[in-house]
Amino acid sequence: MSEGLYERARFRTAGDRGLLVEYGDAIDPVINRKVRAMAIALGKEPPEGVLEVIPTYRSLLILYDPLLTTSSRLEKDLLALEERLPEIQIPPPEIVEIPVCYGGEYGPDLESVAQSHGLSPEEVIRIHSEPTYQVYMIGFTPGFPFLGRLPEVLHTPRHKTPRTRVPAGSVGIANDQTGIYPIESPGGWQLIGRTPLKIFDPQRPNPFLLKAGDLVKFKPITPDEYRRLAEGDGD
Amino acid sequence: MEIFRVLEPGIYTTVQDRGRYGYQQFGIPISGAMDQFAYRVANLLVGNPEDAAVLEITVFGPRLEVLAEADIAVTGAEMPITINDEATEGWTSLRVRPGDVVAFKQVRSGCRAYLAVTGGIDVPVVMGSRSTYVGGKLGGYQGRPLAKGDLLARGPAEPLKAPHKLPPNFIPRYPSEILLRAIPGPQDDYFDEGLRIFFGSEFKVSTKADRMGYRLEGPVVPHREGMPQSIISEPSVPGGVQIPPDGQPIILLLEQTVGGYTKIATVISTDISRVAQAKPGDKIRFEEVDLETAYGILRAQEQALQKIRETFAG
Numbered sequence: 062m063s064e065g066l067y068e069r070a071r072f073r074t075a076g077d078r079g080l081l082v083e084y085g086d087a088i089d090p091v092i093n094r095k096v097r098a099m100a101i102a103l104g105k106e107p108p109e110g111v112l113e114v115i116p117t118y119r120s121l122l123i124l125y126d127p128l129l130t131t132s133s134r135l136e137k138d139l140l141a142l143e144e145r146l147p148e149i150q151i152p153p154p155e156i157v158e159i160p161v162c163y164g165g166e167y168g169p170d171l172e173s174v175a176q177s178h179g180l181s182p183e184e185v186i187r188i189h190s191e192p193t194y195q196v197y198m199i200g201f202t203p204g205f206p207f208l209g210r211l212p213e214v215l216h217t218p219r220h221k222t223p224r225t226r227v228p229a230g231s232v233g234i235a236n237d238q239t240g241i242y243p244i245e246s247p248g249g250w251q252l253i254g255r256t257p258l259k260i261f262d263p264q265r266p267n268p269f270l271l272k273a274g275d276l277v278k279f280k281p282i283t284p285d286e287y288r289r290l291a292e293g294d295g296d
Numbered sequence: 297m298e299i300f301r302v303l304e305p306g307i308y309t310t311v312q313d314r315g316r317y318g319y320q321q322f323g324i325p326i327s328g329a330m331d332q333f334a335y336r337v338a339n340l341l342v343g344n345p346e347d348a349a350v351l352e353i354t355v356f357g358p359r360l361e362v363l364a365e366a367d368i369a370v371t372g373a374e375m376p377i378t379i380n381d382e383a384t385e386g387w388t389s390l391r392v393r394p395g396d397v398v399a400f401k402q403v404r405s406g407c408r409a410y411l412a413v414t415g416g417i418d419v420p421v422v423m424g425s426r427s428t429y430v431g432g433k434l435g436g437y438q439g440r441p442l443a444k445g446d447l448l449a450r451g452p453a454e455p456l457k458a459p460h461k462l463p464p465n466f467i468p469r470y471p472s473e474i475l476l477r478a479i480p481g482p483q484d485d486y487f488d489e490g491l492r493i494f495f496g497s498e499f500k501v502s503t504k505a506d507r508m509g510y511r512l513e514g515p516v517v518p519h520r521e522g523m524p525q526s527i528i529s530e531p532s533v534p535g536g537v538q539i540p541p542d543g544q545p546i547i548l549l550l551e552q553t554v555g556g557y558t559k560i561a562t563v564i565s566t567d568i569s570r571v572a573q574a575k576p577g578d579k580i581r582f583e584e585v586d587l588e589t590a591y592g593i594l595r596a597q598e599q600a601l602q603k604i605r606e607t608f609a610g
Contacts, residue, residue, distance in 0.1 A: 073481055073482035073483070074587065075482045076535050076590075077591060079482075112317055115531040118528045120530055127565075127590075127594055128598065200323045200553045201323060202323055203322065263422055268423065
C-alpha cells in the first residue's frame, strides 16, 4: 500500500524562504499520515525562524524567515524532529460528518456520472458516502479540501469546459478525488451534491471547517433536511 | 477617521499590507503588497509602522478627494502624482488638506505604485491582515478593488513634525529589461537542456500578468526526456516558476496557493519587487544564484532599510 514512502525525508529548495520536504512519491494514506504527524510535531516544537508549515499529499512546505534561520539548519532540525517522532504525542485525526443532498438542483451531474459508469444514481450515492475520506490537502480556494481515495468505480474526468460558477457547498468528483467548493468559484469538477454546511466562513472564529489530516464522512440527506440545515447555519 | 473619497478608482487599486501569513495551509494565499520594498518605504516616509496598510495602484492611478489633513507618500512605479493638478514628487512625504484632489499621471516606468497615509488605511483585519485577496473576496475594502464613491478611513496618528524625503541613491529604477535572480528548484531535476534555455534566454511578459502570476513568452523550455510534466499538487511559494506542458514559464505570485506543474526555479524574495514593476511587453532574463547569494542580497536590502529608518529618525 505504501511502497512510495521514502526511508528518509528528501529536501527540495523552494527559493530563499521555502523548503519542501518530501516523505514519499504517491497519493497514499500512509505517506499522508507521516506528513500529518510531522506537521503536528512541528506545530508543537517549531524550530526557530519557521513562519508556516503547509501539509500536502506527500510533502510539507516550510516557509521560513531567512534572517532567522537557513535552509541547511532547518534540514537538520527536521531530521532530528523526525527521529524523535515516536516520542511525540500525535492525536488521532478528527472525523467530520458532512451532510450532503445528492442529485437534483444540488448535484446536476449525478445522473450523467451514474450513466457513465453504468450505475443508478442511488448506487453512486451509496458508494460515494460509504468510505471515510482523508483530507490530503487544502488549497485552490479558501478551505477547499482535496479528499481521497475515491472508490475506483466513481473515477470520472473533469468537465472539458469548466463551469464559470459553481455554488458554495457543491460536492464534486475529479478523477480519483472528491472535494467540496467552499466559496462560489469557477470549477470543472463533476457536481453530484451539495452540503448546507459552510466549509469556509471568514466571520467565524475558526473560518475553516476542515484541515489537512482530518477524516471526512458524507451523510446523504433529503432536500428538506438541506433547507432546514441551511437556514440553521446562518448564525 | 475618513481620509479619502474615491472619485475615480483607477484600473486596479487595492488595499494591501505585509501579507496574510499562517493561512496558506487553509488555501489562503499570502496576498499583500507585490513590491514589498516600495511598500515599506512608503510607510516609513509618513512615519507609519512598516506593516501598515496602503493602496497598491496598478498602471493607471485613482483620483482621490482628501477628507482630512494628513501626510501621504507615493513610492514604487514612476506615476507622477498631482495635488489639485499641480505636479509633485514621489518618494517624499506630502501634506494634504480637506478638499485637495490627489491624482496620478500616466505611468512612465514600473507598474505598481504605493500610496501610504499617516495612520495607515483602516479596513477590518481579516485573519491577521488588511490585505485584499480578490479571488477569495476577503480582506481589504470589502474584498475587492476600489470603486467610485468608496470612502476610505485611516488609523489614528500624529502628523509628521518635519517632512521626510528618501535620499535619491535609495530610489530603485524600473527598467523595461529586467534581470531576475533565481535559485534552481524545487523540481530542477526534471530539466536538463531546459535549464540552459531558461537561464540563457530572454522572455517577454505577456498580457496575462497579475497578482496571481506572470505568464511569459519565449523559447520553449523543454522537460527532460521521459520526465512527467505534472507532479502531485503541492503548495507554491511566491516567485516559483512553473513550466506547464507548453514550455512557457509562469512566475507564481502572491494570490496563488497550489500548483501541479513542475517548478524549474524560484525567483529570490527580494526580486519579487522587480516582478511587481514589470509590465506586459517588458523583457525578462533569469540569472542563476545559490541560496547563500540570495540570503546575502536579502541582508543587504534589510541594511538599506535600516539606513533609511535612521535617516528619518533624524
